Amino acid sequence: MTILVINNKGQYNHRIQRSLQYLKIPTELVPNTLSIEEIEAKNPIGLILGGGPSIEGAGNSEEYIKHFDIPILGICLGHQLIAKAYGGQIDTSNTESYAKVEINIVNDKNLFSGLAPKMEVWSSHKDEVKSIPDDFEILANSNLCDVESFKHTEKDVYGIQFHPEVHHTPKGSTIFENFYEICKKRCNND
Template structure:
């Protein structure tokens, strides 16, 4: 099972539904849930930190990003929380994104395996990661956001600023499937 920490974003249920379409069991839980509560459930194989409107209300997400041994994917605000937890900088975007944008994948990697080097994604945010922590690398960027996706250099921790769970994002299902594979789920190809 994948747990989705609910940070109050408008697409939280879309994340759960997208995983359901992949036949991956998922459950939405409050962002006040502790890492200890999560790892006490042996069925949980991965964690998604959802988007949301307010970084100050994302209760336990930074602690989970720092201390989880389970794979973690941050989407939108979740991406920002991961970066902030490890010492990155998050601030107001130069240009707010509420539209389809072109994403450029820097090089083939496990999160974007099977995804072309350019694809269209849905963005909906006012803040963005400005500087990544030293232990992360940039996986993808757009013309208006230089850090659209990151990956921890040693752990299975990923972040995407855009929304792979919405239908406007090409290959969003592939990106989510790739994360689920990191969590130990297998798929017929």
């Protein structure tokens, strides 16, 4: 019943793991260089793709996205990798963001359950998803970013541009708890 946090070498990857541990969610931080077979051997119920400095340093993360049929949550770079893997467009943000931002939650089912209509989050990025892939829907936006969060319409694949693991996102733990519920529900239905 473990969620694997894929370390994409961002400054917050260890904090993601610690946040899950504080919530008593079974987790393991693993490098993004593991093979598909090594990930499969760990039998995770979900993957969290952490942030990182660039797509070029994301190791095998993009391969994991399309291979695994388990819930996946991409955070910051992980969000962008999901968009790229499914054919969305990523580009430099018009407004590089390193600040608290208020997002508008347009779909409060599953990942954002109990959080609508607005949420304060910590945004730290210079690239962003400019257009979502086919078969995805926007879950949240802000005045700085049109795609703060999205979800695949048929799969439990989610992306968020912001960082729920930092104290500047006061209700970030709810995002992790909701994702864990999605993972457990999926695991129990398989």
